[in-house]
Amino acid sequence: LISSPGVMIDLTSGTLTGDVVESEKRLKDLAGVFVNESLRARMDPATIIYRVQTHVAEKEGMEGGLFYGTSFVYPGLVGDEYFMTKGHFHSKIDRAEYYWCIQGEGMLILMDIHGKCWAEKMVAGSLHYISGYIAHRIANTGRSLLAVGACWPSDAGHDYKTITDKGFMARLRKIDGVPQLIPVR
Ligand SMILES: [Fe+2]
Numbered sequence: 775l776i777s778s779p780g781v782m783i784d785l786t787s788g789t790l791t792g793d794v795v796e797s798e799k800r801l802k803d804l805a806g807v808f809v810n811e812s813l814r815a816r817m818d819p820a821t822i823i824y825r826v827q828t829h830v831a832e833k834e835g836m837e838g839g840l841f842y843g844t845s846f847v848y849p850g851l852v853g854d855e856y857f858m859t860k861g862h863f864h865s866k867i868d869r870a871e872y873y874w875c876i877q878g879e880g881m882l883i884l885m886d887i888h889g890k891c892w893a894e895k896m897v898a899g900s901l902h903y904i905s906g907y908i909a910h911r912i913a914n915t916g917r918s919l920l921a922v923g924a925c926w927p928s929d930a931g932h933d934y935k936t937i938t939d940k941g942f943m944a945r946l947r948k949i950d951g952v953p954q955l956i957p958v959r
Contacts, residue, residue: 781829788844788921790827791901798825799860801852806938807860809945810853822848823857832928839928846913846921847880861911861942865931868906872925875900879916881946881953885909885935891944893955894924896922909937913946915953 791951802819805811806858826846832839838856850857861883864871873882875896882894882902886909904910914920944955 777855783844783923786877788846788923790829790844793829795828795830797823797828799823803858806856808852808855809947810855814852815934817852821850823850823949824848825858835929835931837927837929841922841926841928843926844921845912845924846919847878847912848919849878849917851948854949856881856913856946856948856953858913858946859911860934861937862910863886863887863909863933863936864906864926865933866927866929867933869925869927869930870906871876871904871910871930873902873904873910873912874923875902876921878914878918878920880920880922881913881955883911883913883914883942883944883946883955885942885944888942889943890956891942891955893944893946896920909942911937911942914955915946915948 783790801817801821808814826843826845828843875898877898880896885891887907912922944957946953947956
């Protein structure tokens with residue numbers, strides 16, 4: 775009647791062990807994601823930008839379930855733009871999500887359906903509620919690994935295409951040594 779947990783999370787690093795699905799994105803997988811695409815194409819294609827560990831407790835698309843994931847974004851820049859995730863709306867666009875920062879320093883970059891962008895600072899322990907209809911991506915603004923926990927509905931899905939086609943309307947760039955969110959003209 776009493777079982778051991780099928781998955782463990784290291785609360786310091788965010789690392790999951792056990793029943794976990796792993797994925798990663800390297801620079802070669804991120805064509806068109808950064809403003810300076812020609813520079814990205816000239817950088818080492820094998821550079822890891824981020825990894826995701828997911829505990830897939832339900833079937834993708836199931837209504838009423840939840841997923842947990844930890845995203846790890848590596849420190850670095852493409853020109854003056856911080857390493858970051860692709861970002862997405864949810865396919866079921868009204869679905870919300872929680873993010874929380876486990877280690878490192880970063881920025882949660884948000885955009886509504888009209889293209890208005892804003893950002894929230896992420897530090898270990900910061901909690902971020904992302905309501906529906908808001909696209910989200912995370913950037914590492916520090917010098918060490920950024921780890922962010924996430925919990926989202928199992929029927930939310932990921933709409934990457936809208937971001938691939940239109941991009942975010944603002945970019946997080948390192949200007950005078952600090953992160954600044956710069957609108958795209
Ligand atoms: Fe999401």
